Amino acid sequence: MAQESPGVRLVVVHPDKEVLAEAAAARLLTRVLDVQSVRSPVHVVLTGGTVGIATLAAAATSPLVRAIDWSGVHLWWGDERFLPDGDADRNETQAREALVDALVAGHGLPEANVHPMPGPSAVATPEEGAAAYARLLAEHAGDDGASVPAFDVLLLGMGPDGHVASLFPGHEGLEATGTTTGVHGSPKPPPERVSLTFEALRAAREVWVVAAGSEKADRVAAALRGDPVTEVPAAGAVGQARTLWLLDAQAAGTGA
Template sequence: MRVIYESAELLAATAAARLAVTLADAQAVRGTASVVLTGGGIAAKLYSALRDAPYRDAVDWSRVDFWWGDERFLPTGDPERNETQARAALLDALPVPPENIHAMPATDGPDGGDPDAAAARYAAALAGPFDVVLLGVGEDGHVASLFPGHPEVDITDLTVSAVRDSPKPPPTRITLTLPVLTSAREVWLVAAGAGKAEAVASALSDGPVPAARVRGAERTLWLLDAAAASRL
């Protein structure tokens, strides 16, 4: 399913409302909810919209677990980390118990600078399936830190992998793999801006980009602004 909005701001605001409803519904059914966060400009807009909306109180944030789809392998608090962005835009304003925020390991963590050990640590902590996985879409069609032509895209025997040669800086990252992403109940791919239009068109026509390979177990939702959808 795809939904197209006139602007990135409207996309962010509507996606934020949709996320609050989805998490509240999950809690009504299962008692708890879980979401996998992403990074990027449109994600920051979505998080800020949710933070500032009165309907955020429809969710019992003490019963939501937050995970990440990928992370830049940098020190804790580095402004380049997706965790840092999400905390500033959303999490620091919510009554979420610290133990419910499952950040990917940083270079100053117990694994030091070993991304493989850090990936294994995160894999051991994972508890799914997730209710919602949020994914941005790169201009090259990558999702999380799964880049076109890179071996991590084809991993089937790991849930979390180290990435050492990312084409986008920084080169060392940690990412969830396709098997765990596609085990989520819902996968939402969120893209805004004309720079994403070619990648979105390729993915939605089953082209050779990682974004084309992500499907939710129950629903796959593309949330786009008009610019990102301009080549559909």
């Protein structure tokens, strides 16, 4: 089932979270392949969360992985827990285990093209991590004066409270300027994080919000009807060319 606003938003509903992850993986790999036929490099922003990591794990087993020239792909993250390198709760660690390490080891993805957000292994504070990541993003933004690459796909999970990346309802991070921000007092542990801002999210060519579970249905509906981002940050996650909402039936409010 799909509902479309031409050129603006597409809502795709899958029967369950397993099918959602498999379909999102196939869609992601196909999109990278299609973009690569017209331009290079390709910039993709990864997300954590149950469905986000399941999507990466599904991508790892797809034959489409072999069709992509991974030497021309750069991987970024939308947010990260401010934890040491290799910590099991880091989005980077989970993504590496699900997909990224396999791409580096067997499919030609250069380690230099993998851009994790710095943690306390490299910097002292979330603010220092955010500043370092902002500089790295600017280095890859091209020559048009942009501060971030025009991400070809920016994946986001959404929490039951409607947060995306580490931008939480009513939190001061919603007002952050620039492309990255250090986060303190996150309502979801751990309290310290690094996140892209709305400015960076909205620079993406395509934003994909992936969500599953009945506990998210109310916030999905609120975001889709355009409630204020102070209450539902996901409502502000909008791509330049297209915004995809990839849902299971429960998150869409149509499941049992």
